Amino acid sequence: MKEIQTIIDxxxxxxxxxxxxxxxxxxxxxxxxEARLEFVVGLVGEAGADKVASLEAGADKVASLVQL
Structure with a gap:
């Protein structure tokens, strides 16, 4: 992980x-x-987690978000 951060920096x-x-x-x-969703939630933070969770009702919307 430190190597990745060094490159990004x-x-x-x-x-x-x-x-x-x-x-x-x-x-x-x-x-x-599930791993893709956790990644996206990690990007948008906990406040965004509620928004992502609300999208779960519309699987098509979540799939398009996670597919980036």
Whole structure:
């Protein structure tokens, strides 16, 4: 984890986000829907968790959010 943080710290913030998104897209097909949802909740924080939970009623909306 420290190695990843060191690399990200050397990058421009926008470049770092783009790179992290590309890595996440590659990992998402390899993990469960629950793991993808936990990742998204981790990004938006606890306040966003309520919003994400409210989307669970509409599985299509959650799937599109998690598929990034």
């Amino acid at each position: 050397r990058m421009d913030p926008e470049e770092a986000l783009t790179a992290m998104a590309a890595v996440a897209r590659g990992l998402f097909p390899q993990v469960s829907e």
